[in-house]
Amino acid sequence: MRNDGAPAAEGRSRAGGQASAVPAPRREGGFLPLRSYAALGDGRSIALVAEDGAIDWLAWPNLDSDAFLAALLDPGRGGSFTVAPVEAYTVHRRYLPGTDVLETVFHTASGSVRVLDALTFKGRRLGPMRELQRRVEGVTGSVSMAWSVDVRFGFGQRRVRLGRRAGVPVATAGAEAVAVLPVNAGMPSTVDGRICGAFTTTAGSRSVVALCGAFGEPLVLPTAADLEERFDFTVEEWRRWSGTLACHGPWDDSVLRSALVLKSLIFSPSGAVAAAATTSLPELIGGARNWDYRYSWVRDAAFTLGTLLRLGCTPEAEAYFWWLLQATQLTHPRLQPLYRLDGGPRARERVLPVQGYRDSRPVRVGNAAATQLQLDSYGELMDCVWLHVQAGGTLDPDIGRRLAQVAELVADRWREPDAGIWEVRSAPRHFTHSTMMCWVALDRADRMASLGLLPSGRQSHWRTEAAACAAFVEQRCYSARVGSYTRSAGSDDLDASVLLGLLAGYGDSTSERWRATVAAIRRGLGRGDLLQRYTGEDGLAGGEGAFVACAFWLAQALARTGQVAEAAALVDRLVALTNDVGLLAEEIDPETGDFLGNLPQGLSHLALISAAAEVSALLDAP
Amino acid sequence: MTVLQTVAGGLVGTVVLTSVLRAATELHLTRIDLPFLLGTAVTADRTRAKALGYALHLLFGELFALVYLALFAAVGRHDWWLGALFGAGHGVFAGTALINVLLPLVHPRMGNDVSDATEVALMEAPGFLGRNYGPQTATVGLAAHVLFGVTVALFLGPG
Numbered sequence: 001m002r003n004d005g006a007p008a009a010e011g012r013s014r015a016g017g018q019a020s021a022v023p024a025p026r027r028e029g030g031f032l033p034l035r036s037y038a039a040l041g042d043g044r045s046i047a048l049v050a051e052d053g054a055i056d057w058l059a060w061p062n063l064d065s066d067a068f069l070a071a072l073l074d075p076g077r078g079g080s081f082t083v084a085p086v087e088a089y090t091v092h093r094r095y096l097p098g099t100d101v102l103e104t105v106f107h108t109a110s111g112s113v114r115v116l117d118a119l120t121f122k123g124r125r126l127g128p129m130r131e132l133q134r135r136v137e138g139v140t141g142s143v144s145m146a147w148s149v150d151v152r153f154g155f156g157q158r159r160v161r162l163g164r165r166a167g168v169p170v171a172t173a174g175a176e177a178v179a180v181l182p183v184n185a186g187m188p189s190t191v192d193g194r195i196c197g198a199f200t201t202t203a204g205s206r207s208v209v210a211l212c213g214a215f216g217e218p219l220v221l222p223t224a225a226d227l228e229e230r231f232d233f234t235v236e237e238w239r240r241w242s243g244t245l246a247c248h249g250p251w252d253d254s255v256l257r258s259a260l261v262l263k264s265l266i267f268s269p270s271g272a273v274a275a276a277a278t279t280s281l282p283e284l285i286g287g288a289r290n291w292d293y294r295y296s297w298v299r300d301a302a303f304t305l306g307t308l309l310r311l312g313c314t315p316e317a318e319a320y321f322w323w324l325l326q327a328t329q330l331t332h333p334r335l336q337p338l339y340r341l342d343g344g345p346r347a348r349e350r351v352l353p354v355q356g357y358r359d360s361r362p363v364r365v366g367n368a369a370a371t372q373l374q375l376d377s378y379g380e381l382m383d384c385v386w387l388h389v390q391a392g393g394t395l396d397p398d399i400g401r402r403l404a405q406v407a408e409l410v411a412d413r414w415r416e417p418d419a420g421i422w423e424v425r426s427a428p429r430h431f432t433h434s435t436m437m438c439w440v441a442l443d444r445a446d447r448m449a450s451l452g453l454l455p456s457g458r459q460s461h462w463r464t465e466a467a468a469c470a471a472f473v474e475q476r477c478y479s480a481r482v483g484s485y486t487r488s489a490g491s492d493d494l495d496a497s498v499l500l501g502l503l504a505g506y507g508d509s510t511s512e513r514w515r516a517t518v519a520a521i522r523r524g525l526g527r528g529d530l531l532q533r534y535t536g537e538d539g540l541a542g543g544e545g546a547f548v549a550c551a552f553w554l555a556q557a558l559a560r561t562g563q564v565a566e567a568a569a570l571v572d573r574l575v576a577l578t579n580d581v582g583l584l585a586e587e588i589d590p591e592t593g594d595f596l597g598n599l600p601q602g603l604s605h606l607a608l609i610s611a612a613a614e615v616s617a618l619l620d621a622p
Numbered sequence: 623m624t625v626l627q628t629v630a631g632g633l634v635g636t637v638v639l640t641s642v643l644r645a646a647t648e649l650h651l652t653r654i655d656l657p658f659l660l661g662t663a664v665t666a667d668r669t670r671a672k673a674l675g676y677a678l679h680l681l682f683g684e685l686f687a688l689v690y691l692a693l694f695a696a697v698g699r700h701d702w703w704l705g706a707l708f709g710a711g712h713g714v715f716a717g718t719a720l721i722n723v724l725l726p727l728v729h730p731r732m733g734n735d736v737s738d739a740t741e742v743a744l745m746e747a748p749g750f751l752g753r754n755y756g757p758q759t760a761t762v763g764l765a766a767h768v769l770f771g772v773t774v775a776l777f778l779g780p781g
Binding site: 166175177179215219 | 671756
C-alpha cells in the first residue's frame with residue numbers, strides 16, 4: 001500500500017502552526033465541537049470524521065440523500081461508525097498530502113496506531129456502489145482497538161434489518177444496504193443493533209474495516225486485495241488531481257486544502273457544487289437558524305467559476321457552467337436562488353423529528369428559500385457567463401437569446417423588493433447588494449451584446465436601466481451619516497454583502513465612497529478579525545456567529561481599495577482560524593472560536609481562495 | 623400463434639418485467655437488479671455489466687417466451703390467464719431454483735453459503751425467493767413474471 005510512511009508530520013495545530021498530539025476530545029451529551037470534524041469526499045458524498053475516531057455524518061448514495069450515519073444531529077438515534085483505542089489516548093490528525101484521505105494517529109501508553117480514512121473511488125475492478133475504508137496500522141507497541149458500526153437509514157427514522165451474507169454483517173432497509181467488512185479486525189458481533197469488533201495492533205500490523213453500500217442493486221463484497229488496490233488508487237487519483245492545481249503564494253497550503261474541499265463538494269454526476277455537506281448545523285447553538293445546504297446556490301456561481309478557473313480546474317469549471325445553464329433553463333427566465341445537485345428545481349422543506357446538534361431545532365431537509373425572489377442571483381449568473389467568455393468559452397446563439405431574456409427580466413424587475421442574498425424571512429426590501437448585482441447583470445449583458453454574443457436589439461435599454469440601477473444605489477443606498485453603502489435603500493444598517501458589489505466591479509474601487517464603505521463595514525460589523533453579516537432585523541429570532549466568507553471579502557476589498565499590506569495581514573490571521581486539518585464552517589463564534597453552521601462550507605473556502613489569490617497577486621505586483 | 627408473435631411478446635414482456643422490477647427498486651421495495659446480476663457474470667466493469675446484462679436479460683426473455691410457446695402448444699390454448707399461470711410458475715421457479723441455486727453456482731462473482739470474503743470479489747447472493755434483496759422481492763418478482771406471461775399470451779392473439 002502506497003502512502004506516506006511517516007505519520008502525522010505535516011499537521012497543523014488550531015493556531016495554524018505545527019501540530020502536536022492533543023488529548024482525546026470529550027463528548028458532551030454525545031456531541032463534539034464542530035471544529036473537531038474532518039471531511040472525506042469522493043465526488044458523490046461526504047463523511048465527517050471526529051477527532052475521537054467516530055464518523056458521525058455520511059449520506060449515501062449521494063451527498064443530498066438521507067443520512068445513514070447522522071449522530072452529528074442525533075447521537076442517540078442518528079448512527080455512527082467508530083474506530084478508536086480502548087485505552088486513553090492523545091490524537092493527532094492531518095490529510096495525506098494532496099488528498100482527501102485522513103490520517104489520525106492515536107498515541108496510547110502501550111503504543112501508537114494510525115487510522116487512514118477514505119471514501120474510495122471506484123477503481124478498475126468490480127467494487128461496491130459506495131465504499132468507505134478505515135485502515136488501521138500498528139505503528140509502535142501494542143494497542144487494543146474497538147470498532148462499532150451503528151447504521152440508521154433515513155436519519156434514524158427507518159427500521160433497520162441486520163443479517164449476514166457469506167458471513168459478512170449486513171444492515172438493510174428497503175432498497176438500501178450497507179455491509180460491514182472487517183479484514184484482520186476481529187470477529188464481528190451484533191450488540192444492541194450495532195455491529196462491533198475488537199482487535200489488537202502490533203507494530204506493522206494492518207487491518208481494515210470497510211463499509212460497502214448498495215442502493216437499488218445487490219451488494220458487492222470486495223476482497224482484502226481489492227480494498228487495498230482501490231485505496232491506493234484513491235490516493236493516486238487525489239494526488240494526480242491536486243498536482244494539476246495552480247496554488248502559489250504565501251497561503252498555498254490553505255488554498256490547496258480549500259481546493260480539495262471544493263472538489264469534494266462537486267457532485268460529479270452533474271458538475272453542481274454543493275454549498276456544504278450537511279444540513280441544519282446551527283448558526284447559533286440552540287437556535288432555529290438551521291438550514292439544509294446540500295443544494296447549489298446561484299449566488300455562488302461567479303465565485304465558483306472564477307475560483308475553478310483560477311485554480312486551473314478547467315474541466316470542473318466547464319461542467320459547472322453547463323450544469324448552471326441547464327438547471328436554470330427549467331425555470332427560465334426566472335431564477336431560483338438554489339437548485340438541487342441533479343439540477344432539479346424542487347427543494348420542498350420538511351422538519352425531521354431528531355434531536356438536532358446540541359438540541360438546535362428544527363432540523364430541516366429541503367430549503368424553502370428556493371421559492372424566494374433574490375435579484376442578486378441574476379447578476380451572479382451573468383457575471384459567471386462573462387467569466388466563461390473571458391476564459392475563452394463560447395456561447396451558441398440559443399444560449400445568447402436565453403441570456404438576453406434574462407437581462408430583459410432584470411431590466412423589468414430590478415425596482416422590486418426582494419429577499420436579498422441572505423434570504424431574510426422578513427418583508428422584502430430594496431437591498432443594496434441586490435441592486436448592485438442587477439447593475440452587474442445589465443452591464444455584463446451590455447458587454448456581451450457588444451461582442452455579438454447576445455442579440456443587441458435591446459442593448460441600449462439595458463444600458464439605460466443599468467444607469468438607473470447605479471443612480472438608485474448612489475442616491476438611495478449610500479448614507480452620508482454612516483459613511484457607507486447601506487444594507488438597503490433608505491436604511492442606516494450595514495451589510496457586508498455590499499463588498500461583493502465592489503468585488504464584482506460595481507463603481508470605481510478607488511472612489512472615496514468605496515474606501516469609506518470598507519472602513520465603515522470593518523468598524524461597524526467587525527467582531528475581531530471576523531465580520532457579522534449585517535445589522536438590523538431579518539425576520540428570525542436569535543443571533544448568529546460571524547460569517548466566515550465576509551471576513552475574506554473584507555480582506556479582498558481592502559486589497560482592491562489599495563490597502564494590500566493590511567489585507568495580507570488579515571488573510572494571515574483568517575487562515576489561522578481553520579481547524580486542525582484546514583477546514584472552515586459557515587460561521588465562527590467570535591467569542592469562543594467554535595465553528596457554527598454547516599461544514600465544510602463551500603462559500604467560506606471559495607472566499608479564502610479568492611482573497612488569497614488576489615492579495616498574493618497584488619503583493620507580487622511591482 | 624407463431625414464433626414471430628412469440629418473439630415480439632417475449633421482447634415486450636421482458637421490457638415490462640424489467641420496468642416493474644426497476645420501478646419497485648425506485649419505490650424502495652427491493653434491491654434486485656437482474657441486468658446487473660447477469661452482466662457481472664460476464665464482466666467486472668460496472669457500466670459494461672449493466673449494458674451486457676440488459677442484452678442477456680432480453681435474450682433469456684426470448685428463450686422463456688419460446689418455452690411458453692411450447693407449453694401453450696402442448697395444452698392447445700393460450701388464454702391470458704394461462705399466461706399468468708405460467709408466469710406465476712416461472713416466477714416461483716426463478717425465485718427458488720433459478721436465482722437462489724443455479725445463479726450462485728454459475729456466477730463467478732457470487733458467493734454461496736461456504737464462501738468467505740477473502741478469496742474473490744463477491745456479489746451478494748439473492749437468497750431464497752430473493753429475500754436478501756428485500757423482503758418484498760418475492761412479491762414483486764412474482765407480479766413481474768405474471769405480467770410477463772400475460773404479455774406473451776396476449777401477443778399470441780385470442781386464445
